[in-house]
Amino acid sequence: MTETDVRTRTARDRLLQAAAILFYDDGIAATGIDAITQRAGVAKQSLYNNFASKAELVAAYIDHRHREWLDLYARRAEQAPTPVEKILAVFDAYGDHAECAYERGFRGCGLLNAAAELTSKEAGREAVRRHKEEVEAILVAELAEILPDDLDRAQTLAAHLAFLLEGAMVRAGLEGSAERVGQARAMARQMLEAL
Template identity: 65%
Template sequence: MTPRQDAPANPRRRPAREALLAAAARRFYADGLAGTGIDSITAEAGVAKKSLYNNFSSKADLVTAYLHARHEEWLELYRAREEGASAPADRVLAVFDAYADHAGFAYERGFRGCGLLNAAAELPAGDPGREAVRRHKEEVEALLAGHVTGLLPQSPERAASLARHLAFLLEGSMARAGLEGDDACLREARRIAAGLIGDL
């Protein structure tokens, strides 16, 4: 029932929502949530302020959409890496590769680590956005746990512990990579992970 199933070819009638989301993603990632003003987003998107409030009810709503889009984007990267990784060990490493891809996206200019974690750092303790980031990280860990269970079918609790271990490794290396400004930490974490699941 959606009247517009394909993107309109006319540039005059381009969907403002996507331009806004793309611009918001760049500004939020680079300057932080609180450090980014509405005007700078609309200016970068080349869009009127009214269009922002036509598509989003508030800045907080735009932040929510940003977090959701970033989650989806990561899933996309992971799915791309998962193709061709059939063995459980390769699927574990595919998660690490997806993280590196995610880093590579922003790497060209001012890599600052995981956008979701950075956003969560700005949100107060009980904030729904913070909960969304928590769920994302738990989902990534669950993904790892699924693959690790394939490697250790005989002992589920050892598998769960290893999955946590890998998840911490992944998260910590991403945080450090953001501070260092390059993805060397991520490559090293992948190597360490390969060692952990290699000698099973």
Template identity: 60%
Template sequence: MVPSTRRRPARERLLAAASARFYADGIAATGVDTITAEAGVAKMSLYNNFPSKAHLVDAYLDARHAEWLALYRDRVAAAGDDPRARVLAVFDAYLDHADAFYPDGFRGCGLLNAAGELPAGDPGRATIRAQKEEVEAIVAAHLRDLLPDDVPRAAALAEHLAFLLEGSTSRAGLEGDDRRIRHARAIAVDLLDAR
């Protein structure tokens, strides 16, 4: 038997509600009243757990990235010690994210969507940038293992693959399905085989 969502701590319910609404409707369009109603808690409970909506947005950004990292860890574990398979595991984790159930449809990367709403200089944009740099660093580390004698080539290829990941995810979000990410993965296979 699955425990009722009402029995989960208020902080978890608030973050789950905010995550669903921020992703589906956007950060600016989602008010705290919507979040508290969906979470089934009083507004005071929100402010007891998150001093402001900005703090809730920060928690959302961290949760989105942690969600992807968990998918990546599962994929990279299945890839074993093969550096090429480990690079492709990053693409597969993006596919897993795209193929997750989204009640209101797949809208692309929640982090990039959030970055598009946050003003220049907002700390959330720096958080998102660091998270995207972490993904590129993961790809780069696998490529250094694959190309140990050509570190400059590995670095350049990591940047190309990071652009391919983010661009395909943006287009996939516009189109509402994973086809662009699947195509990007196929391009990555060609690039890895051409090394």
């Protein structure tokens, strides 16, 4: 890797980190390119050397949030010995995301916040939908381990758990605390124990 590659990657990382903070705190529409480059400490041209447009930067931000959650889940799932614990790890990973050190406090799911600002035809909304579907697929896979002879029931229960999780995240965002996610986790455990 050349010195130029290192500088470019570093600038890209700094831009993405700055955008992630500003997009989450202020919203995508309210965050201009100048604010991102100023926060990243790079020249405006550096942004365009790394991202073709603000839309491309938004797409990278959405991908970053998705990967960040997957990493949180993977760490939790590694410590989960059973399918029930792996399901509860989904809730724990959402709680971990809610407990991150946000500059202006927790405002809810960064992906849903981003999707709310995008038009229905924008690729970013599709990426957020895919993330939510991937989370639900994790739930289905673990429930299929618990209910191997009833995939329909596993899918239905996964949808219920996904709705419980998303509702908890919305309330947690409104209240600025992960407490609702913890309550949803307890409800999910009760549902799973009833199986």
